[in-house]
Amino acid sequence: NAGVTQTPKFRVLKTGQSMTLLCAQDMNHEYMYWYRQDPGMGLRLIHYSVGEGTTAKGEVPDGYNVSRLKKQNFLLGLESAAPSQTSVYFCASSPDFDEQFFGPGTRLTVL
Amino acid sequence: GENVEQHPSTLSVQEGDSAVIKCTYSDSASNYFPWYKQELGKRPQLIIDIRSNVGEKKDQRIAVTLNKTAKHFSLHITETQPEDSAVYFCAASIGGGNMLTFGGGTRLMVKP
Secondary structure, eight states: OOOEEEEOSEEEEOTTOOEEEEEEESSOOSEEEEEEEOTTSOEEEEEEESSTTOOEEOSSOTTEEEEOSSTTEEEEEESSOOGGGOEEEEEEEESTTSOOEEOOOEEEEEO | OOOEEEEOSEEEEETTSOEEEEEEEOOTTOOEEEEEEEOTTSOOEEEEEEETTOSEEEETTEEEEEETTTTEEEEEEOSOOGGGOEEEEEEEESTTSSOEEEOOOEEEEEEO
């Protein structure tokens, strides 16, 4: 089992460009999450999904969109990147009310 | 919403000493409290968790205590080793659901 994987690992964008981050899990988990991690601020929840076809806003959703068309995939989109979105992005998945398993992260820099 | 405060932000100990990290939370409905360890450049990984129906849980050198009345929980690491050096995050569930709010992290440095 690969667990939780993320694509790409690194990306540099110019302000105003768009991109999509892909998260995939092979553990048949219902719940999936997107977090951003900034120095000294821990992990902050951007969006989450409680099952295929569902999405919901987390703590810091502005500037991001998500989709969960297949149970195993959770996509995070940036429509018009801003320097404030420079961060490390982690995807996670979990079964009901249990441990969240994290992916390896994507380091995004917006110039 | 839920607010989780974590202290200290940095902690330096000698190898073999104990380390204690404390967190407070605001939502009295929170019922799940995990602790994650994150090594430099790596993903967070669960090291121990506790649910609200338990006051203490131990796993070898690691223990977590929970005081629901005071809304705080703590991570205790005994006989620290250099490989314990990492950033540790506490988290609390938002109400009784699956979503978590994380503390700001504690950078633990174990000096050999």
